[in-house]
Amino acid sequence: MALLQDAMMGELHEQGKTAEDVRACLRSAPLSPHIVGAIKSAHARGCELRVLSDANAFFIDAVLAHHGLAAYFAGTDTNPAHVDAAGRLRIRPYHEFTVAAPAHGHGCALPSCPPNMCKGKVMERILQEEEAKASAARRRRRAVVYLGDGRGDYCPSLKLREGDYVMPRAGYPVCDLISAGSPPAAAVRAWAGFEDLRRVLLGIVDDEIARAVTTETEQDGAAAMNGGAVVVPADCRALPLPAHKEAALLPQAVRVPN
Structure with a gap:
């Protein structure tokens, strides 16, 4: 995908199109208000949002900046991009590879993963980072919710564990796989559809909030009965069970793909 994008940007450059022309085109693409609402609502609940995409950094940064959403995301993993000295937009693979050994970059043999990027490898790294943070804070690893629709989203869904969630788009390749x-x-x-995406995602988030509050309450009660102390994760403190779901704050991690 990255090399195809790079080739397309080369053709546009030969036609006299600049990187700013590409950015202007990206700004004209509509973004569903349900997607914007889901991002802002999940972030307001305390979710950590990330982008894991086989697009590229230039496209993603342009779209997020145009819609005022860049500050809602903690990080992006995608194909790197830059504008070279000639003003041409260059896009490189996330995992470098050669035509002779296309799997050399990431080593994943799953046929649904393109040679330039194995999202499963990236997800493994993210999960390891989450495990390390949870261990240091003496708490359970935060739940991960992964959204996707393409073939490349199948591999990372297999890396998730019990207690996590995968949200495949109905009727799209990842759902079929x-x-x-x-x-x-x-x-x-x-x-199915962006309104449904918002409903399903925030439903998961609110269920996780209620579960975290219930667990904290049970731990506090057990400590009081036993006269001992309970180590409560800092990001779970002062979380009352919401009377209305829209007012909740969630210390869970949510991953947003392309």
């Missing part, structure tokens, strides 16, 4: 292949250990919550 999950149905036909090995099911992920994570709970599967399909969605």
